[in-house]
Amino acid sequence: MEIDPFIFRLSIFILSIFIGYYVVWSVTPSLHTPLMSVTNAISSVIIVGAIIAGLAGNSDTIFNTSSIFGFLAISLAAINIFGGFLVTQRMLAMYKKKKKDK
């Protein structure tokens, strides 16, 4: 009997939920806002699906209904990726420790 590959993906999914659970509990509460903006950025890895859809058309028909949705999704996800990582970077750069000499 062969195992359906779906089961493997499901295993990865469930194990990742557990990893997420433990990793997120260890995030310090003062960084919860950057946590939200960075999770925003990484969930936009959905862009890989958008790229596949966008490149699906052959060379004479780059623009069909399916690939247009792909292109739009690429832009949406890209806003999130750049916006999410950069705004996180901007926030994290502000967190400073007390200066010793004060």
Place this chain on the structure above:
Amino acid sequence: MLSANLSAIFYLISGILFILALRGLSSPETSRQGNFFGILGMIIAITVTFLSIGNFSTGFVVVLIFLLIGGLIGAFIAYKIPMTAMPELVAGFHSLVGLAAVFVAIAAFLNPEAFNLGSPGNIKLGSLIEMSIGAAVGAITFSGSIIAFLKLQGIMSGSPITFKGQHPLNALILISIIVLTYLLCSTQSSNLFWILLAVSFLIGFLLIIPIGGADMPVVISMLNSYSGWAAAGIGFTLENTALIITGALVGSSGAILSYIMCKGMNRSFFNVILGGFGATEQSTGEKNKEQRPVKSGNADDAAFLMKNASSVIIVPGYGMAVAQAQHALREMVDTLKKNDIKVSYAIHPVAGRMPGHMNVLLAEANVPYDEVFELEEINNDFANADVAFVIGANDVTNPVAKTDPQSPIYGMPVLDVEKCKSVLFVKRSLSPGYAGIDNDLFYKENTLMLFADAKKMTEDITKNL
């Protein structure tokens, strides 16, 4: 062209980098490195996708153009956005993830060959189920986040919108989503797919309108979670490990944040979701209308009290963000420190409009993060402090939560501000906070009310110090 196995390994690596990105946030020192891991993971995922398709014709250029357009818009927003507007920004970003998930699902439904999912009208059953879930959750995330965005931005009223038969209607729609998914899978009809999407957009909208402004921290966290599950649903459809791992991470992250926020308000998750918080509290608010005496003072009095204190605890809240008073506050604290007064900040879990919002604002005003404490860390210190300076916070300091079982906020963890020798409360008027209840702290013997705009008052105090 990259082999399928090799690209799967690269996707796994980018998934692991995303885990490390979240792990880095366990302390501010490691967080910047964590963000770098996240960026690296994203670059790997995108590069591998291009290489595995191996199509570098005109389509590739078009993809790059769209990527660049989005990237420029995103970068522009990231640099321009004021820190006080973070909740709106995050809500807006959630809606984009949701919509992107919907678009990818539509693309996959229309052109399943591109994703190896079968042919139109004959899509593999498992993929179709995964696709429907991803699309439905994505649509709910999108419309829900739009409502959250409008409420946070103040375009839409923050008060809950409720009507008769709301819950049965929502239940009916949720059931219809399940029925539609079932029918869609058995008939493969594209009409049903569009109806499913429309109904999901509608339910996202209906689910968020009854939730009041004060519950926005829960809503934002919840939508964060939804955007993760939508990504995971699409990840299953595309059989992409990076997407499945990320979806699970983001989904559980949002769920944990929602839980922390609910606990900070001592409310159950369902209580928040079912909404209508503000509506039920009106009656209790009116009951206590009798005038009670308050002591009010000016900047001079406040400066006098603080000058003679040896330790001061500052309690910031959303009002500080509204008045943009964080920089003025930091200047006041600098002056206090010059007079050898010990200053620390106390932050309630639900202060602000999203988790951790106050911390970011204080960090922006150059407050060192090791002077900022969470509720459990600092609550015992109030009894030993001379002055508590409450600026823009209200319900989270209300002692009623500990004393009056009748109160709607009874049992909510609050900051023990009243234990301080004296309390300075900066507020525009005596009006109640978002929970719609009177704050007992206003009428305490040791409380001095400072009626003014938070920023102006803070500046005046600094002048008088």
